[in-house]
Amino acid sequence: MSPEQISDLDWEKQQGLLPAIVQDAGNGRVLMLGYMNADALARTLETRQVTFFSRSRQRLWAKGETSGHTLQLISIEADCDSDSLLVQAMPKGDTCHLERASCFADAPAAFLGELDAVIAQRERERPEGSYTTRLFDAGVRRIAQKVGEEGVETALAGVIEDDAALLGESADLIYHLAVLLRARGLSLAEAIKVLASRQR
Structure with a gap:
């Protein structure tokens, strides 16, 4: 507007x-x-x-x-x-005066958006002991390498392992991809917008 x-x-x-x-x-x-x-x-x-x-x-x-x-x-x-x-x-901070994210206590949120927000927070704050912090500290090349490894493991699980293994590897791939995007100053939301634009 x-x-x-x-x-x-x-x-x-x-x-x-x-x-x-x-x-x-x-x-x-x-x-x-x-x-x-x-x-x-x-x-x-x-x-x-x-x-x-x-x-x-x-x-x-x-x-x-x-x-x-x-x-x-x-x-x-x-x-x-x-x-x-x-x-x-x-x-920036809680919206509700009761110190909740939403004034509607049970308002649903898209999990991938929440994951992306947590990863962005980890990048900003770099909490000690966090695996995500270690990835960001290692740099884009190492994060990209992890995405490649997880992609191969997901593909292999799709061919030779059971459904639980495929789902686990898929979750790992999505997480590491989200970290890579954030390391490049991008977000999952932006990737999803590109995907949505291809529906036409």
Whole structure:
């Protein structure tokens, strides 16, 4: 969505407010529901930090302005009636004031997105004793070598081993591929987008 499209939305239907459903852009989990007026939407697009209109305080508030747990905007899409918004964002910290990832306790998330987020965190923080840390410390060449090894083991398991072995080797291959992508500054989500684009 661009700033020029703000006036195209149906602001009159709900007295100048639109519900904004916030979804984690990494794993698809619904994080929260807030409300935006035209100013909050404009501020969100300008600053790339998700900003709402607080109905109780009657003012704009940027998510995380006190807690530091912000929502970095990825994209905003209006629904087919132009009277509600889907906000894709990357959360920094917990979204819920109860110190949960989502305000909806049991909101599902795509596991591959969660795995990718954990791997990205390991790359940033490099916790001692972590196998993922050791891989990142070894560098791209070693990670690529591991992907090659796991690919061969997966292929062999597909030909000469049982289903459990094939599934185990496949899991190892996906994990090491995710690490390789992250080491190159890429993500599983980007690879999945390429795959999805080939469905046509």
